[in-house]
Amino acid sequence: MKKQSHITLADIAGRLGVSRVTVSKALRGHPDISDGMSKKIRRVASELGYSPNRMARNLSARRSHLLGLVVPKIAHFFFGSVIESVYAKALEHKYETILMVSHENEEQEIQHLQTLVSMRVDGIIISVSARLKDTRIYDWVRQMGIPLLFMDRIPDPQPKGSTAVLVDDYGGSMKAIEQALAAGHTTIACIGGDTNVNIGRNRVQGYMDALTRHGLDIKKEWIIAGGYGTDVGYHGFMQLLELGPLPRCIFTVTYPIALGVYAAAKARKIRIPEDVDVICFGDSDVGGLLTPALSCVNQPTQRLGEESVKLIMEMIEHPDSVPPGNRIIPTEVIVRETCVARGNRPLSSVLGGQGRA
Amino acid sequence: MKKQSHITLADIAGRLGVSRVTVSKALRGHPDISDGMSKKIRRVASELGYSPNRMARNLSARRSHLLGLVVPKIAHFFFGSVIESVYAKALEHKYETILMVSHENEEQEIQHLQTLVSMRVDGIIISVSARLKDTRIYDWVRQMGIPLLFMDRIPDPQPKGSTAVLVDDYGGSMKAIEQALAAGHTTIACIGGDTNVNIGRNRVQGYMDALTRHGLDIKKEWIIAGGYGTDVGYHGFMQLLELGPLPRCIFTVTYPIALGVYAAAKARKIRIPEDVDVICFGDSDVGGLLTPALSCVNQPTQRLGEESVKLIMEMIEHPDSVPPGNRIIPTEVIVRETCVARGNRPLSSVLGGQGRA
DNA sequence: CTGAAAGCGCTAACAT
DNA sequence: ATGTTAGCGCTTTCAG
Numbered sequence: 117m118k119k120q121s122h123i124t125l126a127d128i129a130g131r132l133g134v135s136r137v138t139v140s141k142a143l144r145g146h147p148d149i150s151d152g153m154s155k156k157i158r159r160v161a162s163e164l165g166y167s168p169n170r171m172a173r174n175l176s177a178r179r180s181h182l183l184g185l186v187v188p189k190i191a192h193f194f195f196g197s198v199i200e201s202v203y204a205k206a207l208e209h210k211y212e213t214i215l216m217v218s219h220e221n222e223e224q225e226i227q228h229l230q231t232l233v234s235m236r237v238d239g240i241i242i243s244v245s246a247r248l249k250d251t252r253i254y255d256w257v258r259q260m261g262i263p264l265l266f267m268d269r270i271p272d273p274q275p276k277g278s279t280a281v282l283v284d285d286y287g288g289s290m291k292a293i294e295q296a297l298a299a300g301h302t303t304i305a306c307i308g309g310d311t312n313v314n315i316g317r318n319r320v321q322g323y324m325d326a327l328t329r330h331g332l333d334i335k336k337e338w339i340i341a342g343g344y345g346t347d348v349g350y351h352g353f354m355q356l357l358e359l360g361p362l363p364r365c366i367f368t369v370t371y372p373i374a375l376g377v378y379a380a381a382k383a384r385k386i387r388i389p390e391d392v393d394v395i396c397f398g399d400s401d402v403g404g405l406l407t408p409a410l411s412c413v414n415q416p417t418q419r420l421g422e423e424s425v426k427l428i429m430e431m432i433e434h435p436d437s438v439p440p441g442n443r444i445i446p447t448e449v450i451v452r453e454t455c456v457a458r459g460n461r462p463l464s465s466v467l468g469g470q471g472r473a
Numbered sequence: 474m475k476k477q478s479h480i481t482l483a484d485i486a487g488r489l490g491v492s493r494v495t496v497s498k499a500l501r502g503h504p505d506i507s508d509g510m511s512k513k514i515r516r517v518a519s520e521l522g523y524s525p526n527r528m529a530r531n532l533s534a535r536r537s538h539l540l541g542l543v544v545p546k547i548a549h550f551f552f553g554s555v556i557e558s559v560y561a562k563a564l565e566h567k568y569e570t571i572l573m574v575s576h577e578n579e580e581q582e583i584q585h586l587q588t589l590v591s592m593r594v595d596g597i598i599i600s601v602s603a604r605l606k607d608t609r610i611y612d613w614v615r616q617m618g619i620p621l622l623f624m625d626r627i628p629d630p631q632p633k634g635s636t637a638v639l640v641d642d643y644g645g646s647m648k649a650i651e652q653a654l655a656a657g658h659t660t661i662a663c664i665g666g667d668t669n670v671n672i673g674r675n676r677v678q679g680y681m682d683a684l685t686r687h688g689l690d691i692k693k694e695w696i697i698a699g700g701y702g703t704d705v706g707y708h709g710f711m712q713l714l715e716l717g718p719l720p721r722c723i724f725t726v727t728y729p730i731a732l733g734v735y736a737a738a739k740a741r742k743i744r745i746p747e748d749v750d751v752i753c754f755g756d757s758d759v760g761g762l763l764t765p766a767l768s769c770v771n772q773p774t775q776r777l778g779e780e781s782v783k784l785i786m787e788m789i790e791h792p793d794s795v796p797p798g799n800r801i802i803p804t805e806v807i808v809r810e811t812c813v814a815r816g817n818r819p820l821s822s823v824l825g826g827q828g829r830a
Numbered sequence: 831c832t833g834a835a836a837g838c839g840c841t842a843a844c845a846t
Numbered sequence: 847a848t849g850t851t852a853g854c855g856c857t858t859t860c861a862g
Contacts, residue, residue, distance in 0.1 A: 122617065122618075165613065165616065165617070167587065167590045167591050167617060168591055169532070169591065169593060170588075170591045170592045170593070171528045171531045171532045171537070171592065171593055172532050174528045175526070175528045175529050175532055180528070189557075190547065190553045190556050190557050190560075191550060191553030191554045191556070191557050191758075192553070193548060196547045196548030196549070196553050197548045199547050199548070200546075200547050200548050200574060203547075203574050204576075212571075212573075212588060212592075213572075214569075214571060215570075215572045216569075217557060217560050219561075230524065231527075231569060233524045234524050234525055234526065234527040235527045235528065235569075236526060236527070236528055256522065259522065260479065260522070260524060261479075346758070375758075375759060375762055378762050379761070379762055382762070400759075401548075401703070401729075401732070402732060402757075402759050402763075404736070405732055405735050405736055405739070405763060406759075406762060406763065406764070407763070407764035
């Protein structure tokens with residue numbers, strides 16, 4: 117057990133024969149204190165190895181300069197990048213970030229939220245877990261007077277008056293499908309997602325709408341839901357295989373799913389892109405190093421993190437100046453070695469004359 | 474600005490006509506309070522949406538139940554996995570983890586350490602950044618009465634009386650080289666690392682010692698230091714290329730470096746493993762999905778995290794019961810599609826008769 | 831079993 | 847420019 121008694125303001129004050137308040141002010145650069153005094157105080161403080169007690173400071177100041185961040189996972193490129201970006205941006209605003217991992221588990225998420233409230237963080241950014249949610253917890257957080265911002269993943273139904281920073285899932289998926297079409301594919305399956313969370317729903321919707329918009333049929337068996345992880349891709353591919361002849365192309369709702377598809381194809385000795393082509397939503401640092409290099413719709417992770425921090429800071433400083441609603445960040449297609457468009461023919465001519473699949 | 478005044482113990486106490494102390498005790502399950510009273514108090518607390526103020530609690534209890542964790546990076550498989558494991562294990566001990574990212578930057582690392590001390594975390598686990606260090610900061614942390622545990626990366630020189638949980642870098646590297654030898658290679662280069670940090674130094678040393686132990690010469694030009702990132706692998710490979718004929722095999726000090734080597738080889742249309750073979754220290758979730766699937770020495774990330782938490786908890790609870798020194802976690806070789814041993818011949822016979830390269 | 835007193839280390843408002 | 851007075855919300859003795 118720790119018993120080490122730390123240096124306090126009183127210790128410094130005693131040494132110089134001034135009051136604690138003077139020391140407190142000096143150390144925080146308050147203009148009240150004269151330069152000479154200030155210097156003396158700082159010197160003594162550092163001599164004594166003074167470390168201000170943030171708990172005490174926060175308690176007294178009713179302000180923690182702490183930002184809560186809740187995500188479902190860490191060890192994944194997408195979240196890892198977003199987290200780094202949030203940390204960096206928050207630091208620019210002199211905020212420390214308290215990270216919590218829900219492991220896609222609703223109970224843990226609720227508990228983490230309670231903990232963050234308990235810690236009296238000044239604001240919370242959350243990417244909700246992929247489970248069906250009782251969204252009351254989010255309202256509770258806001259009732260406790262803590263600004264809450266949804267990032268990338270929002271609960272369904274989205275709480276009234278809530279604010280979110282999102283990636284253009286719908287539009288991005290359409291772009292992905294259009295890339296597949298440009299590559300000459302007319303039979304395209306979709307693996308991943310679920311209906312509880314916006315990202316899955318919107319990406320699948322984008323897939324479907326792109327198909328119908330271009331006059332293609334939607335084959336229900338070729339829409340394989342189930343989640344967002346590598347396993348979903350692996351098993352989804354196997355399932356597709358049992359269904360009969362493979363589609364010419366597979367669109368996956370996340371990058372890890374595509375990885376699973378690669379693994380399954382490799383296991384079954386099915387070649388990509390010759391036998392079946394792949395394109396996915398989301399990128400990673402190794403996307404370009406796979407063989408074949410995976411084409412994708414990239415998610416602007418850095419921007420997502422930065423915009424979110426910027427917005428939550430606004431919400432903290434000027435709660436009423438931020439109108440609720442969703443901010444959507446656009447995406448772009450990165451074409452590598454899968455789903456490569458044929459020649460230079462524009463999309464329309466590639467599609468021309470193919471009619472329905 | 475937040476002004477929302479939260480529910481406090483006094484509010485609950487007032488409602489029931491008891492004292493704050495009674496409420497406090499009841500809520501923490503203190504045996505002093507009768508069951509009936511306890512129940513009433515809990516009910517009112519949850520009715521009012523009471524959320525205990527941890528800042529106040531910590532201040533008063535002189536104990537934060539907070540664990541500091543400092544790492545150089547997040548968006549990398551190794552650290553991502555370790556972090557998740559630390560979070561999970563800490564939670565088992567009813568500890569929240571405060572994560573800080575140093576971005577391989579010494580100044581940031583020092584600042585984070587100061588912040589953690591300021592927050593009065595009960596203990597700190599740190600993976601130091603790869604820069605040359607002024608190790609005084611670590612002594613300062615311990616002087617402040619906060620147990621400090623080094624994980625995976627330790628500073629050089631290692632502070633006297635410090636404790637660490639490490640991966641067997643030296644032995645693991647030897648195993649990797651022996652795998653390469655078993656695959657019939659006698660010309661093996663080494664990319665990555667630097668001399669400031671144990672992991673680089675020990676892995677390179679393991680590489681060298683394995684070579685000499687098996688009667689092979691060490692070629693200085695084939696030891697390319699520089700760091701731990703993907704870029705190091707890319708440029709290292711290019712550098713190797715300029716040096717003349719490539720070695721038959723490349724050992725990389727980290728997994729990201731191997732990724733860089735893959736990228737460079739792909740760019741130069743050099744085939745792996747036909748033209749040049751690769752093996753690395755460290756694994757990732759996609760290691761098996763590369764083409765060819767990358768063989769490696771795996772780092773037991775989960776165990777690393779768990780052991781570290783277990784140890785720091787000991788250090789927090791019983792500071793004197795934990796003898797300083799390093800705990801080393803063993804590694805194992807995972808053979809996939811690179812550096813595959815020829816036939817079933819044992820290592821000795823593969824090496825037999827080859828003599829010096 | 832319950833409560834009164836004291837204080838954790840700091841800051842904010844108001845003097846002086 | 848510096849100090850005084852009052853807490854922030856909770857826990858910890860120690861009395862009853």
